[in-house]
Amino acid sequence: TLEYKYILMNALYFKGSWSEKFDKEETQLEEFTNNEGKTSLVYMMNNTDDLYCKKYDNLSIAELPYGNKAYSMVIILPNEDETLDNVLSNCTDMRDKIDEFFINKSKDIETYKREISLKLPRFELKYEKDVIETLKQMGMKDAFDAEKADFSKISSRLTSCITKAIQKTYLKVDEEGSEAAAVTVFGGMATSPGPSLTSEFHVNRPFAFLIKEESTGTILFMGKVTQLP
Numbered sequence: 001t002l003e004y005k006y007i008l009m010n011a012l013y014f015k016g017s018w019s020e021k022f023d024k025e026e027t028q029l030e031e032f033t034n035n036e037g038k039t040s041l042v043y044m045m046n047n048t049d050d051l052y053c054k055k056y057d058n059l060s061i062a063e064l065p066y067g068n069k070a071y072s073m074v075i076i077l078p079n080e081d082e083t084l085d086n087v088l089s090n091c092t093d094m095r096d097k098i099d100e101f102f103i104n105k106s107k108d109i110e111t112y113k114r115e116i117s118l119k120l121p122r123f124e125l126k127y128e129k130d131v132i133e134t135l136k137q138m139g140m141k142d143a144f145d146a147e148k149a150d151f152s153k154i155s156s157r158l159t160s161c162i163t164k165a166i167q168k169t170y171l172k173v174d175e176e177g178s179e180a181a182a183v184t185v186f187g188g189m190a191t192s193p194g195p196s197l198t199s200e201f202h203v204n205r206p207f208a209f210l211i212k213e214e215s216t217g218t219i220l221f222m223g224k225v226t227q228l229p
Contacts, residue, residue, distance in 0.1 A: 008186040014220055016066030021173035021224055022120075024168045024182060033205045035084065040227045043122040044204070045175055051116045052105045053201055059094070061101045062116065062201045066177060069214060070137060074098070075120070075210040077201065084206040086222060099211075102217060119202040120173070123228055127156045127169040131184070135165060161184050169187045171221065180211060180221045200224035 023046040030044035053062040054200045058079055065072045076094065087094055105112040132144055142148040151159035157163040164187035171180045 010184045012220060013181045014071070014209075015177070017073050017177035018175075019065040019067060019069055019176070020047065022047050024175045027122065027175060030119070031204060035206050036227070038227075040228055045118075045122055047118045047121050049116060049118065050113055051118065051201075052101075052112045053114060053116050053199065054101055054112055056097050056104075058095065060201060061089050061098065062118070063101075063105070064118075064120075071211065071213055071220075072194075073173075074210040074212060075201070075203060076183060076210075077203055080205070080207070084226065086209065088208060088224065114199050117200045117202075119158065119200075120206070121203060121225075121228055122174050123171075123225065124173075125169070125171045125223065125225070127167075127223070129167055130165065131167050132162075132165045153216050169221070169223070171223065178211065 027043050028046070029041045030040045032042045032044075033039050035137070051064065052063055055166040059082065060077045060079070062071045062077070064075065072078065076087070076098070078084050122169045136144065142150070143162045144165075146161045151160075165184070167182065167184045169180070169182045172178065187208040206224065206226045209222065210219050214218050
């Protein structure tokens with residue numbers, strides 16, 4: 001009988017309150033257009049605040065700070081005539097725009113910071129996936145090969161390959177802020193040894209998001225929302 005001989009777990013947890021919390025009395029049912037074009041009613045949070053935001057040719061980016069602004073959520077919202085899949089398929093273009101946004105936002109406050117009428121759905125996401133094939137595609141192959149795996153630098157007794165790799169992620173966004181957690185588990189078997197006018201940023205269609213640390217730019221969580229119940 002094959003049994004797991006070791007488990008390596010990597011966990012990350014984040015809980016942050018918005019710098020400017022949403023007023024719960026302003027939250028109301030509004031339409032959200034899902035990835036397939038169907039609409040559903042969701043609880044939409046509403047706020048008006050001075051935020052860093054910029055519109056590009058095919059998408060808009062807005063930054064929602066947490067607490068003392070050491071962390072923030074970054075929303076990537078495709079234009080109404082664009083799809084999220086098209087935006088995400090050109091990773092280089094999207095990454096260039098995100099980099100440009102963060103490099104220049106503090107240098108050119110007149111262009112990037114403005115009063116924003118913000119609509120953001122209240123949502124909760126849960127995600128679980130076996131990531132072995134994903135890691136192989138990224139170049140991590142030997143670790144899953146019983147003949148090539150070498151974990152001797154961890155322990156001379158580890159003579160098996162990794163046979164299980166699961167990632168679980170949870171995210172909750174509401175009027176107070178965000179709570180997120182991610183756990184990655186590896187298991188091995190012993191099978192072988194600006195402007196004055198208010199601008200609109202209405203997140204009423206599929207979008208992508210990042211939760212990042214401000215001083216280093218480190219991305220803690222990232223994902224996309226394509227449909228809401």
